[in-house]
Amino acid sequence: MSFLRPEIRAALHRWREALIGAAMVAAGLLLVVTEGGLWRWLGLLLALAGAAILREGVRRSRRLPDGQGPGMVEVDERRITYLSARGGGSISIDALAEVDIVTLDHAAFWALSDREGTALSIPASASGAAQIYDALSPLPGYSPDRALAAARAGRPGRVTIWRHPAAPVPRRLH
Numbered sequence: 001m002s003f004l005r006p007e008i009r010a011a012l013h014r015w016r017e018a019l020i021g022a023a024m025v026a027a028g029l030l031l032v033v034t035e036g037g038l039w040r041w042l043g044l045l046l047a048l049a050g051a052a053i054l055r056e057g058v059r060r061s062r063r064l065p066d067g068q069g070p071g072m073v074e075v076d077e078r079r080i081t082y083l084s085a086r087g088g089g090s091i092s093i094d095a096l097a098e099v100d101i102v103t104l105d106h107a108a109f110w111a112l113s114d115r116e117g118t119a120l121s122i123p124a125s126a127s128g129a130a131q132i133y134d135a136l137s138p139l140p141g142y143s144p145d146r147a148l149a150a151a152r153a154g155r156p157g158r159v160t161i162w163r164h165p166a167a168p169v170p171r172r173l174h
Helices: 006-014 016-034 038-061 131-135 144-151
Strands: 072-076 079-084 087-092 096-104 107-114 119-123 157-163
Touching: 006 016, 016 038, 038 144, 072 131, 079 119, 087 107, 087 119, 096 144, 131 144, 144 157
Parallel strands: none
Antiparallel strands: 072 079, 079 087, 096 107, 096 157, 107 119
């Protein structure tokens, strides 16, 4: 039997990594302030590790809800695969030319295209779509924070998150 309402449990579950990081920072700072010698240095290390976990936890918690949209995303062997009842496809991370976030009336989509002209549109709310944020992190100049901000913008539009340096700039009608 749980004493917490389901929505509070869901929020705690979603923010669990950030909460663990915050607790580590607090415990580390307590050691730094109250203890001396080796314990003070261990407290500092604990606080720094907690800060890193807190930062990543906040970043992950702010992502769009995963698994409520159509389809399923799999990231394996540096390939992003989207499967859906209405189709899908697969694209290699190494062959990417451009990564965009497209927002339409409270819905966000990843728009991926490679250098061969293959395009793949993935709902940001598809099951497993949160993996895309981390899968793209090796791309030089890619910012998961910029992708998150674009996905949460709430106004219709298309934002280019990353473009391969050698890829030509596409001409789009707005």
